[in-house]
Amino acid sequence: MYRKFIFFTLFTSASILLSCNKAKQESKQNPEGQTDSIATIAPANNAAQIMAKPQVPIICYHRIENGRNDEYTVTPASFTNHIKTLADSGFHSISPDQLYDYLVYNKTLPEKPFMITFDDSRVEHSKIAAPILEKYNFRGVFFIMTITYNKKNYMTTDQIAGLAKAGHTVGLHSWDHTMVTKYDSLTHWQKQVIEPKKKLESITGKPVEYFAYPYGLCNKKSAAEMSKYMKLAFILSTKRDSVQPLHTVRRMIVPEWTAQGMIRAMKKSF
Numbered sequence: 027m028y029r030k031f032i033f034f035t036l037f038t039s040a041s042i043l044l045s046c047n048k049a050k051q052e053s054k055q056n057p058e059g060q061t062d063s064i065a066t067i068a069p070a071n072n073a074a075q076i077m078a079k080p081q082v083p084i085i086c087y088h089r090i091e092n093g094r095n096d097e098y099t100v101t102p103a104s105f106t107n108h109i110k111t112l113a114d115s116g117f118h119s120i121s122p123d124q125l126y127d128y129l130v131y132n133k134t135l136p137e138k139p140f141m142i143t144f145d146d147s148r149v150e151h152s153k154i155a156a157p158i159l160e161k162y163n164f165r166g167v168f169f170i171m172t173i174t175y176n177k178k179n180y181m182t183t184d185q186i187a188g189l190a191k192a193g194h195t196v197g198l199h200s201w202d203h204t205m206v207t208k209y210d211s212l213t214h215w216q217k218q219v220i221e222p223k224k225k226l227e228s229i230t231g232k233p234v235e236y237f238a239y240p241y242g243l244c245n246k247k248s249a250a251e252m253s254k255y256m257k258l259a260f261i262l263s264t265k266r267d268s269v270q271p272l273h274t275v276r277r278m279i280v281p282e283w284t285a286q287g288m289i290r291a292m293k294k295s296f
């Protein structure tokens with residue numbers, strides 16, 4: 027499945043590049059009416075080459091609120107301090123599109139790149155997180171569990187559309203948070219990935235090409251299946267799969283840490 031996907035990606039990318047080059051060359055003939063030799067085409071990296079590249083630190087938040095004390099929650103004050111410290115320390119947020127182009131085509135990233143992601147479609151992602159990110163010129167990635175549309179404590183479809191409009195990336199986190207390892211028929215994939223992806227695309231007006239696995243968990247079979255629908259899929263701090271590194275991209279959950287503690291953990295974990 028994966029080989030097919032890579033082959034398809036290589037084939038289509040190469041075809042597009044070839045046709046672009048052809049177009050350029052036709053308008054750039056030399057005086058003898060001959061074209062110069064074909065320009066170098068950047069081939070896509072294979073899985074081993076992707077694995078060999080330095081990982082970009084990716085952090086993950088769930089709840090941002092006061093009065094809870096668990097590993098999935100930070101207070102609004104800590105969150106603000108994390109973001110301000112990242113900005114003051116010269117970090118630049120990157121989008122999943124940039125990460126993909128870096129991993130697959132060796133495109134350059136800004137200095138001190140990091141990615142910031144949010145799971146579970148909580149309302150504070152739109153009300154608290156996005157405005158703070160925008161204040162420091164960062165953009166985030168918001169993974170939506172689509173069963174929560176317009177429910178109490180969760181984002182409305184308008185708020186989700188607003189994130190996309192403000193330059194953030196909207197990704198999918200399944201329909202109802204069922205673990206992907208439990209999808210054992212096309213019906214499951216339809217319900218949890220294919221249909222929610224379409225719906226999210228209609229809400230945001232943009233392609234939805236990135237997925238965060240519920241509970242951060244997948245296996246070889248589900249990662250291979252995921253590669254049919256998404257450009258990248260994200261796990262948590264477990265190991266990447268050497269055959270499918272694009273569909274087992276690592277992230278680190280940030281709990282109620284100091285900002286400096288978080289930056290140390292980012293260096294250590296990636």
Ligand SMILES: [Zn+2]
Binds near residue numbers: 145146199203
């Ligand atoms: Zn989740």
